Amino acid sequence: MSLGVTVDIMKSIIEKADVVIAQVNRYMPVTCGDSLVHVKDVDYLVEFDEPLVSYPLQESDPEVMQVGKNISRLIEDGSTIQIGFGRIPDAALMFLKEKKDLRIHSEIVTDSVVDLAVSGAIPPSPAGGRGAPITASLCIGSERVFRFVGGNSMVEMKSLSDIISPATILSREKFTAVNGAIEIDLTGQSCVGMGDQMGYFGALGHAVFNRTAMFSPGGKGIIALRSTSRDGRFSRIVPEFTDRKIGIVTTQSDVNYVVTEYGCVNLFGKSIRERALALITIAHPKFRQRLLDEAKRMNYVYEDQVLPPEGADYPGSYEGLCRIGDKDLLVRPIKVTDERAVQNLFYAMSRDDRFHRFLMHVSSLHHKQAQDLVTVDYTSSMALVIQNGQGRQDEIVAVAHIAPEESRGTKKVCEFAAMVDPSWQNQGIGSFLLSRMIAVGRDLGYSLMRAYVWEDNMQMLRAFEKLGCGMTQELDCHVYRVSLAIE
Ligand SMILES: CC(C)(COP(=O)(O)OP(=O)(O)OC[C@H]1O[C@@H](n2cnc3c(N)ncnc32)[C@H](O)[C@@H]1OP(=O)(O)O)[C@@H](O)C(=O)NCCC(=O)NCCS
Helix, strand or coil: CECCCECCCHHHHHHHCCCCEEEECCCCCCCEECCECCHHHCCEEEECCCCCCCCCCCCCCHHHHHHHHHHHHHCCCCCEEEECCCHHHHHHHHCCCCCCCCEEECCEECHHHHHHHHHCCCCCCCCCCCCCCEEECEECCCHHHHHHHCCCCCEEECCHHHHCCHHHHHHCCCEEEEEECCEEECCCCEEEECHHHHHHCCCCCHHHHHHHHCCCCCCEEEEECCCECCCCCCECEECCCCCCCCEEEECCCCCCEEEECCEEEECCCCCHHHHHHHHHHCCCHHHHHHHHHHHHHCCCCCCCCCCCCCCCCCCHHHCEEEEECCEEEEEEECCHHHHHHHHHHHHHCCHHHHHHHHCCCCCCCCHHHHHHHHCCCCCCCEEEEEEECCCCCCEEEEEEEEEEEEEECCEEEEEEEEEECHHHCCCCHHHHHHHHHHHHHHHCCCCEEEEEEECCCHHHHHHHHHHCCCEEEEEECCEEEEEEECC
């Protein structure tokens, strides 16, 4: 006999129950995997045919769609995904149709998983004989899901204890767990149910999936939520949980990625200060200042911490990839949360490199100076960073700035400066940033780019020279004033 679409905890129940009564229903599909029970383990059979309980897809809204899109950016080809049901998981799965070689290892199979399989993003037989591409414990959705799983060897149904087994999760490469939260506090701990409602929420595999995913090779734990309540009245990123009877499901030490419609942050291994700031940057803009004030009151962040100026929207269109050797590195505008990473880059530079960058001897980069480097208004100034890896600890290997220098009549002039980690120098990153910044400078309305380059800084001079056009150099007190028309 097949347990059909609800293998779940059925086997444990059958094992423990004194009397086992099975309903025989012709609407229930026979499923593959670990879904069979022997008729001798059943005391009574009741024949009764009835359509299975089905749940229609819930309607989405632009915010939820954006959360889904942001989640999809974190999911790489070849990932095994754990994801639940509801509007955010449905939106995320919708944006994965262009990905390749995905697998599902989840408690639930839904209509959206079926759509993904039909799109070809989940191949029927994964390379290397790795078993069924979809393993799950139950199905929730419409008639379509039940038809899809019936006799389909692509879907292997398993007991919940097997699905949630850390050993199984760890054996999968790039295991990516996507789970929701009702609220997340500024330290990164999150809850799925609150106070009196807690009785209705089983935490299920949420915590195990999230924690274990991070330790699978290339794995990620993602907590995804809308930044506000649906009516927009409350922020769901909070200084402290709003209900004292809260049940925390992911703890401060388990948190990895957090995604809202305003972006994605990686909190793993970060200090409380970095976490609070990172979470504020993905909160709804109307709550950000209030959250920052609260974070200051709680001594989570520096008293003088600032956010990018209001109205300075993060220019995501400047995000992209930069191919260096055989590696694709992420290029993106700087964020206020990059302070520590920029400090790390600064301290990795030699004394000479620092001198070349700042044209004076600077031996330390304290919070105030680092904050100035990472806070740009994106409208008159810009900074791009090159980030290595989307792993647990993201490393910034280079940063370039342009800022207004002066206005000469109608000529708008910006000043360029850059620094590249010594172990990444002479591989083309400086030149890449220079040409990218020329394009950005043009977009911001500048007509001339200028750089002040120490006379023996052959690398920077060479990078300018390689552009091969429209450049002038004037030497004054050991410093070349390099000017480049960028109109
Ligand atoms: C200047 C800097 C940003 C350049 O970055 P980078 O990633 O090393 O630059 P690139 O690899 O694109 O280009 C460097 C070029 O200089 C060349 N070069 C290196 N040493 C050289 C030397 N002694 N003489 C002549 N050319 C030299 C490299 O071969 C390369 O040219 P190529 O592509 O033709 O081979 C980086 O070296 C740095 O951070 N320096 C310290 C800070 C600094 O000087 N900032 C500039 C302030 S405006």
